[in-house]
Amino acid sequence: MSIYLDEKNPGKHKPFDDASQDIVEYVRYLEVIAGKSANTAFSYYCDLRGFSRFMKRRRGLVPDDSEMKDIDPKGLDTAFWATVTKEDIYEYLYFLSRECGNKKSSTARRLASLHGFYDYLVNQVNRLDADPTAAIHPPKQDKVLPKYLTAEQSIELLESTQTQSDFPERDYCMVVLFLNCGMRLAELVGMNLDDIDLENRQIRLFGKGHKERMVYLNDACIEALQLYLSKRNTMEGLLPQEKAVFITRRRKERISNRRVEQLVTGAMKAAGLKGFSTHKLRHTAATLMYQTGNVDILTLKQLLGHSSVSTTQIYTHLQEFQVRAAIEENPLGKLKKPKSEAKVLDTTEQETGKSREKTMPEQEPVPMEAFDGTAKDGIGLDAAALAMAQNADVENRNS
Structure with missing residues (x-):
């Protein structure tokens, strides 16, 4: 990071005084x-x-x-x-x-x-009369589409957290929250226990500029949090006053941004996912919600904690998915050909003014398949099966 900021508590830093x-x-x-x-x-x-x-x-x-x-x-x-x-x-x-x-x-x-x-x-502060930057505009930005994981790749990443970690309950839970809530890395690291309200299925996040927002927790998030917190709260040596949700296994203190990135990168590598970063999980959550959750751009803006809708418009490339779905829903697209053989004109290899009738085989329209239930239930694995697998692993290591 820097000699100034402590990534676990960036608000407490050395004075910024090495400048004019x-x-x-x-x-x-x-x-x-x-x-x-x-x-x-x-x-x-x-x-x-x-x-x-x-x-x-x-x-x-x-x-x-x-x-x-x-x-x-x-x-x-x-x-x-x-x-x-x-x-x-x-x-x-x-x-x-x-x-x-x-x-x-x-x-x-x-x-x-x-x-x-x-x-x-x-x-x-009225120290100058003129601003030399006033008429200077930034360079026109390239329109780069956000890179994201598919639902299938997301499942592979979640499975990888079970085999590439010495604290699978924690790492699985972090990835589930990234994929379902679209939170930033700093927001996840900065979460405290009193920010979580499992009864009302919501979590409080503090985004850029200390902006607070509430995010809904779906079934996958609830199960992952319950599985992890039951493990966290019974860890030997954990101080009662430690309020961080995600902690390190050895020191029992708040996990750092860098450590989360290392864990996620390791799980991605093990799953064969190249070219992705921790921040791409935020893009993945936004993309899957926009594609399958019938979420409009303003709702997505609020969920992601963007200060301007122009930032959220990076996801409007996903409208292609909706356009294709709309075409599939066109009632004329459901019409079938008459049972009698359809006749079409075939003008190939024919003299001018002559045509030949040709029959076409009757075909059923193929509807486009979309993700089903992702936005409602969330991206996750069977929590009970995970817990059983972890217990069996512990017994095998102890035997």
């Missing part, structure tokens, strides 16, 4: 006034330090051959930021693309950091 005073105060403004998360504030902080280094080299404040990482980002005052021009910004964006190899999305995020910084200096 204007940047330090802006980042504090993001966290305290604007209510941004520590992760978001840290991202902006890193972007602005990078821009500071670039500008120092561009203005000749350091030797031309200086490595970016070796340039001290401090020492630039408000008067310096007032001298930054559109040409400087464009050169910076070109530098990011050509020399750093940034993708369009990464370049757009760094430009957003500059937009926010100058908006703060001009409109929030």
